[in-house]
Amino acid sequence: MDKLDLRQGGGAALLSDAASxxxxxxxxxxxxxxxxxxxxxxxSDDRRSELENLFRRLDxxxxxxxxxxxxxxxxxxxxxxxxxxxxxxxxxNDLADRLSQSGDxxxxxxxxxxxxxxxxxxxxxxxxEQLRALRRNLYDLRATRPGDLVxxxxxxxxxxxxxxxxxxxxxxxxxxxRQSFPIGAETPLSSPGIRAELAKLVAPLAQSSxxxxxxxxxxLHHLRPELDLYLLTDESLTDESGRAATxxxxxxxxxxxxxxxxxxxxxxxxxxxxxxxxxxxxxxxDRPIGNFHALPIARGHSVFNSRWIDDFGxxxxxxxxxxxxxxxxxGLDSLLEPTGSIREAQQLAARCFGARRTFFVTNGTSTxxxxxxxxxxxxxxxxxxxxxxxxxxxxxLALAGARPVYLDAYPLQRYAIFGGVPLATLKQxxxxxxREGQLARVxxxxxxxxxxxxxxxxxxxxMEELLAIHPRLCFLWDEAWFAYGRxxxxxxxxxxxxxxRALSEKLASRAYRDEYQAxxxxxxxxxxxxxxDREILQxxxxxxxxxxxxxxxxxQSTHKSLSAFRQGSMIHVWDERFERDAAEPFTEAFFAxxxxxxxxxxxxxxxxxxKQMELEGFAMVKEAFQLALRMRDRIAGDPLISKxxxxxxxxxxxxxxxxxxxxxxxxxxREVGALERAFAEDEFVLDPTRLTxxxxxxxxxxxxxxxxxxxxxxxxxxxxxxxxxxxxNATIGxxxxxxxxxxDGFRRYAAGLDRRLEQATVEEGRLFEAxxxxxxTELPPLPEFSGFHPAFRxxxxxxxxxxxxxxxxxREDAVEHLPLARAEAVLASGRPLVSTRFVVPYPPGFPILVxxxxxxxxxxxxxxxxxxKEVHGYRRDLGLAVFTAAALERVQSRAPTAPxxxxxxxx
Ligand SMILES: Cc1ncc(COP(=O)(O)O)c(C=O)c1O
Numbered sequence: 027m028d029k030l031d032l033r034q035g036g037g038a039a040l041l042s043d044a045a046s047x048x049x050x051x052x053x054x055x056x057x058x059x060x061x062x063x064x065x066x067x068x069x070s071d072d073r074r075s076e077l078e079n080l081f082r083r084l085d086x087x088x089x090x091x092x093x094x095x096x097x098x099x100x101x102x103x104x105x106x107x108x109x110x111x112x113x114x115x116x117x118x119n120d121l122a123d124r125l126s127q128s129g130d131x132x133x134x135x136x137x138x139x140x141x142x143x144x145x146x147x148x149x150x151x152x153x154x155e156q157l158r159a160l161r162r163n164l165y166d167l168r169a170t171r172p173g174d175l176v177x178x179x180x181x182x183x184x185x186x187x188x189x190x191x192x193x194x195x196x197x198x199x200x201x202x203x204r205q206s207f208p209i210g211a212e213t214p215l216s217s218p219g220i221r222a223e224l225a226k227l228v229a230p231l232a233q234s235s236x237x238x239x240x241x242x243x244x245x246l247h248h249l250r251p252e253l254d255l256y257l258l259t260d261e262s263l264t265d266e267s268g269r270a271a272t273x274x275x276x277x278x279x280x281x282x283x284x285x286x287x288x289x290x291x292x293x294x295x296x297x298x299x300x301x302x303x304x305x306x307x308x309x310x311x312d313r314p315i316g317n318f319h320a321l322p323i324a325r326g327h328s329v330f331n332s333r334w335i336d337d338f339g340x341x342x343x344x345x346x347x348x349x350x351x352x353x354x355x356x357g358l359d360s361l362l363e364p365t366g367s368i369r370e371a372q373q374l375a376a377r378c379f380g381a382r383r384t385f386f387v388t389n390g391t392s393t394x395x396x397x398x399x400x401x402x403x404x405x406x407x408x409x410x411x412x413x414x415x416x417x418x419x420x421x422x423l424a425l426a427g428a429r430p431v432y433l434d435a436y437p438l439q440r441y442a443i444f445g446g447v448p449l450a451t452l453k454q455x456x457x458x459x460x461r462e463g464q465l466a467r468v469x470x471x472x473x474x475x476x477x478x479x480x481x482x483x484x485x486x487x488x489m490e491e492l493l494a495i496h497p498r499l500c501f502l503w504d505e506a507w508f509a510y511g512r513x514x515x516x517x518x519x520x521x522x523x524x525x526x527r528a529l530s531e532k533l534a535s536r537a538y539r540d541e542y543q544a545x546x547x548x549x550x551x552x553x554x555x556x557x558x559d560r561e562i563l564q565x566x567x568x569x570x571x572x573x574x575x576x577x578x579x580x581x582q583s584t585h586k587s588l589s590a591f592r593q594g595s596m597i598h599v600w601d602e603r604f605e606r607d608a609a610e611p612f613t614e615a616f617f618a619x620x621x622x623x624x625x626x627x628x629x630x631x632x633x634x635x636x637k638q639m640e641l642e643g644f645a646m647v648k649e650a651f652q653l654a655l656r657m658r659d660r661i662a663g664d665p666l667i668s669k670x671x672x673x674x675x676x677x678x679x680x681x682x683x684x685x686x687x688x689x690x691x692x693x694x695x696r697e698v699g700a701l702e703r704a705f706a707e708d709e710f711v712l713d714p715t716r717l718t719x720x721x722x723x724x725x726x727x728x729x730x731x732x733x734x735x736x737x738x739x740x741x742x743x744x745x746x747x748x749x750x751x752x753x754x755n756a757t758i759g760x761x762x763x764x765x766x767x768x769x770d771g772f773r774r775y776a777a778g779l780d781r782r783l784e785q786a787t788v789e790e791g792r793l794f795e796a797x798x799x800x801x802x803t804e805l806p807p808l809p810e811f812s813g814f815h816p817a818f819r820x821x822x823x824x825x826x827x828x829x830x831x832x833x834x835x836x837r838e839d840a841v842e843h844l845p846l847a848r849a850e851a852v853l854a855s856g857r858p859l860v861s862t863r864f865v866v867p868y869p870p871g872f873p874i875l876v877x878x879x880x881x882x883x884x885x886x887x888x889x890x891x892x893x894x895k896e897v898h899g900y901r902r903d904l905g906l907a908v909f910t911a912a913a914l915e916r917v918q919s920r921a922p923t924a925p926x927x928x929x930x931x932x933x
Pocket of ligand 1: 389390391392393415416418474478504506507583593595
């Protein structure tokens with residue numbers, strides 16, 4: 027069958043309030059409520075015709091939801107037609123209240139209120155009596171077998187309605203579809219935003235010969251891969267391609283028993299509700315167990331029986347202590363060698379996050395990163411790494427004995443922050459290394475995706491082009507902040523795992539082989555070697571499918587964006603060579619860094635975080651995304667707030683050459699398809715849920731705004747600050763209530779500032795302007811990576827022996843401290859200065875110096891201008907720690923940086 031490209035079906039236009047049917051529906055019900063009130067007060071023909079119009083529009087959207095359902099809406103109409111305004115008022119108020127309080131759950135009978143609710147979507151026209159029979163059977167089964175799960179059925183007739191229902195009704199957990207049904211709805215939805223979105227989605231269907239049920243299954247899978255899809259067919263399908271088997275969890279033939287369908291649907295949802303380790307831990311906590319292990323806190327005896335720390339026990343409650351156990355003694359699984367519930371939990375996580383393997387880590391992504399470095403890198407290997415990466419990478423490299431080649435991300439001078447590393451820079455560094463004959467030593471590329479400030483890479487494009495130059499390169503995407511990215515299609519394509527899968531499938535396809543052959547013949551007999559660097563940088567490269575290996579790792583702080591306890595982290599692996607080349611070193615690295623007493627509560631929370639995302643990840647991330655867009659609109663649209671504060675936009679954080687789609691701002695952006703084009707094509711995009719608030723027009727730098735306005739006046743905690751920004755995250759835990767509280771606070775603060783400035787004396791006004799100018803236009807230039815000193819440098823490409831410098835720094839006779847002014851004078855005299863330490867100012871939080879790095883005048887100037895209290899690795903009282911000239915000479919005379927020869931098998 028044809029391969030449909032359904033990547034365009036992300037529904038981005040429906041993510042904004044204006045176009046969202048979910049939003050539209052609430053809005054319509056509120057308007058009906060108001061209309062009925064007006065009618066009761068003062069009946070008129072105009073009011074009646076307005077109400078009738080609202081009813082018609084409600085019919086259009088309500089078909090996607092189970093509650094109130096067609097019958098209740100008909101009841102409303104009956105009261106209206108009968109002119110019974112009292113009844114009408116009562117019913118409408120009741121419906122609107124229930125809807126806003128509990129959504130579709132309002133459909134549940136009172137006896138079922140404690141059960142977990144979901145919606146089953148039926149797609150395709152059935153003869154009315156057939157549908158009624160199926161419905162009745164399913165409802166009867168539901169009634170005769172009451173359980174922990176109940177569902178309602180929504181039936182739609184077409185591809186368009188089915189897709190819209192799954193996009194908008196987040197209670198849908200399973201879809202049963204007929205084999206064939208029309209593309210378009212009989213009565214199409216009239217909202218222009220929705221129509222445009224649907225038109226874009228169904229355009230490829232017209233040219234495709236694929237069965238419509240498979241096309242819908244593909245589109246729904248793209249939207250919400252976790253959903254269970256079932257096919258209900260009249261005839262036995264001749265599924266020679268085996269595609270139905272991969273798209274559907276199960277195929278039902280016409281007259282198979284409804285009982286079977288009902289049980290299968292429930293089983294599918296239950297499979298996602300399962301949290302094997304958490305369930306096992308709960309069971310353990312309920313068992314009467316005497317404890318003579320070295321864990322006095324287990325069961326809480328040493329706490330609850332204490333006269334001094336019983337309040338500690340009361341604060342956390344019984345369960346925490348009942349669930350404390352040792353993996354060896356408690357009969358629970360072991361994180362270090364999982365064979366039972368942890369193993370199963372990790373397998374479920376791999377399925378959920380689209381990885382081939384997933385490993386739980388209980389010491390944060392700081393440790394996850396070190397594990398991956400140690401697993402993949404051998405002493406002397408070269409690692410390409412963004413200098414702004416989290417410090418765990420730099421320490422990991424020192425431990426592993428790797429030679430980093432530091433990469434510079436593009437600078438955002440106005441905000442004193444860095445963006446991402448451009449693809450051209452990455453390609454150029456690989457070409458330089460190739461020219462120096464060092465390519466075989468290059469093992470790994472490390473990038474942060476998303477960056478702290480919300481810059482998102484295009485991992486598929488990056489990996490594809492770099493594998494064309496170096497087919498054996500491995501990739502580590504630090505997704506500490508991006509675990510939620512998986513759950514919205516728009517974002518998913520930008521995650522390491524989704525990109526790895528897409529690339530693997532592409533390289534294995536026949537179509538790609540043909541494409542590659544055409545590309546290769548276009549290069550001429552010498553391939554890339556026959557082209558200049560410039561030519562290589564300018565064209566899109568394709569990797570050789572025979573040689574390229576897709577070897578991708580992603581580390582995620584589950585605790586930063588999902589519902590896990592602090593330090594809960596995951597390593598996701600899509601490595602085609604894992605079993606053969608990496609499994610053993612990975613296990614050793616995991617042993618090296620993992621506590622032999624891993625915290626069970628953290629492991630359980632990782633299991634539960636996965637479960638939650640498989641059931642409501644789409645709903646939650648979509649909500650966070652929508653809230654962030656709404657917040658951006660409100661700040662920009664508020665005349666008072668926007669005088670002093672703004673949220674930085676795509677065009678302010680991503681220079682134009684990286685935005686080929688032309689998409690430049692989220693605020694009031696309504697062009698259908700623009701956002702999707704940007705996410706599909708642009709080199710970088712901005713994650714809208716990371717709200718970088720620009721503060722200088724308030725006269726506060728980021729740090730002051732955080733501490734004096736946000737924390738002190740509004741009681742709000744934020745993520746981080748730069749010199750003139752504060753970063754706020756719209757996570758899955760954020761509510762509109764919290765955001766509007768913040769908006770109100772901003773408004774009050776802006777009004778106060780307005781008054782203060784109006785009443786300010788000339789002198790005060792001048793002081794304020796000077797402060798604004800200092801934090802808008804007089805920022806210190808961001809220093810680039812200056813290079814390693816020759817004593818620690820390998821080839822001319824400049825990879826450094828970080829480890830040698832790191833350990834030399836502990837020899838007292840090798841180190842001296844210089845105050846900044848003295849350092850500047852020494853540098854001016856011509857003596858090179860070399861840092862012994864990682865020097866990391868907060869903010870901005872990236873290492874301006876690493877061990878072995880040359881201190882440059884720009885770095886000293888930056889340090890002088892930097893007005894921050896916290897600079898890790900630098901003591902103001904002592905000065906900058908540098909190597910003595912004698913120590914550098916000693917190192918150079920021993921030339922210790924020559925790499926060890928590597929066994930060929932490693933590459
Ligand atoms: C990009 C990045 N990677 C890794 C980490 C470390 O993660 P964790 O706090 O889970 O150890 C952080 C922490 O802020 C980070 O920002």
